Amino acid sequence: MDSDLFFALRLTALSQSGMIFYMLLASEKRGGFRKPLQFSFSLEYVLEEYGVMHEDIKEILFSAPEIANRIQELGKEITRDYQGRQPLLIGILKGAVPFIADLMRVIDLPVSYDLMAVSSYGASTKSSGTVRILKDLDAALEGRDAIIVEDIVDTGLTLKYLLENLRSRQVNSLKVCTLLDKPSRRKVAIQPDYNGFEIPDKFVVGYGLDYAENYRNLPYIGVLKEAVYQK
Numbered sequence: 001m002d003s004d005l006f007f008a009l010r011l012t013a014l015s016q017s018g019m020i021f022y023m024l025l026a027s028e029k030r031g032g033f034r035k036p037l038q039f040s041f042s043l044e045y046v047l048e049e050y051g052v053m054h055e056d057i058k059e060i061l062f063s064a065p066e067i068a069n070r071i072q073e074l075g076k077e078i079t080r081d082y083q084g085r086q087p088l089l090i091g092i093l094k095g096a097v098p099f100i101a102d103l104m105r106v107i108d109l110p111v112s113y114d115l116m117a118v119s120s121y122g123a124s125t126k127s128s129g130t131v132r133i134l135k136d137l138d139a140a141l142e143g144r145d146a147i148i149v150e151d152i153v154d155t156g157l158t159l160k161y162l163l164e165n166l167r168s169r170q171v172n173s174l175k176v177c178t179l180l181d182k183p184s185r186r187k188v189a190i191q192p193d194y195n196g197f198e199i200p201d202k203f204v205v206g207y208g209l210d211y212a213e214n215y216r217n218l219p220y221i222g223v224l225k226e227a228v229y230q231k
């Protein structure tokens with residue numbers, strides 16, 4: 001007999017609460033109530049559970065629950081700092097989409113958001129150094145308290161360009177909130193005001209971050225195997 005089932009049957013005999021526990025345990029095996037019982041987030045676990053896309057990942061830096069917890073804290077900080085104001089979140093496409101979507105829902109203020117697209121990396125792990133606006137904001141920034149929402153600050157070249165560009169638009173205040181900060185790669189002296197996690201000099205993907213448009217939908221942030229981009 002399946003050992004989980006045997007264990008669960010013994011519990012059932014003990015009490016009614018044992019029955020509830022059994023149902024949870026059994027449904028975990030069948031993919032039912034998976035979330036409440038998902039305690040393990042090792043790479044081995046993820047590979048087994050999710051399959052082929054994860055084979056290109058060398059190491060998981062932050063699991064989905066770790067990311068969610070940190071974003072909750074960032075939301076609290078922003079809520080506290082912007083009391084009495086209505087900040088405008090400016091999400092930088094495409095990488096910041098999951099982050100801004102989660103962040104705005106843990107800020108307890110009447111926020112609005114806009115999206116801007118710039119690109120400097122293309123299908124490479126190295127910044128081209130030239131930032132291009134692919135899509136500008138929909139609305140004027142005049143008098144607004146704006147917060148740039150980025151997935152990562154790496155060389156800082158994208159952020160430097162964005163800050164210079166947006167500051168010239170009569171904004172009332174302009175701050176930066178990034179999920180990841182890679183300070184060891186900085187080419188310009190720039191510090192985000194809000195930072196989720198400081199990371200080492202490794203090329204990371206997942207939770208919006210890509211390599212050649214892939215891996216954005218990974219639920220965690222992981223280090224990409226060098227072999228993938230050295231092909």
Ligand SMILES: O=P(O)(O)OC[C@H]1O[C@H](OP(=O)(O)OP(=O)(O)O)[C@H](O)[C@@H]1O
Pocket residue numbers: 092093094095096118119120121122127150151152153154155156157158159209210
């Ligand atoms: O600090 P930097 O070295 O400038 O790197 C950071 C930028 O690079 C990534 O954007 P990318 O150009 O790859 O576009 P994407 O968000 O569409 O992936 C990321 O989203 C940041 O905007």
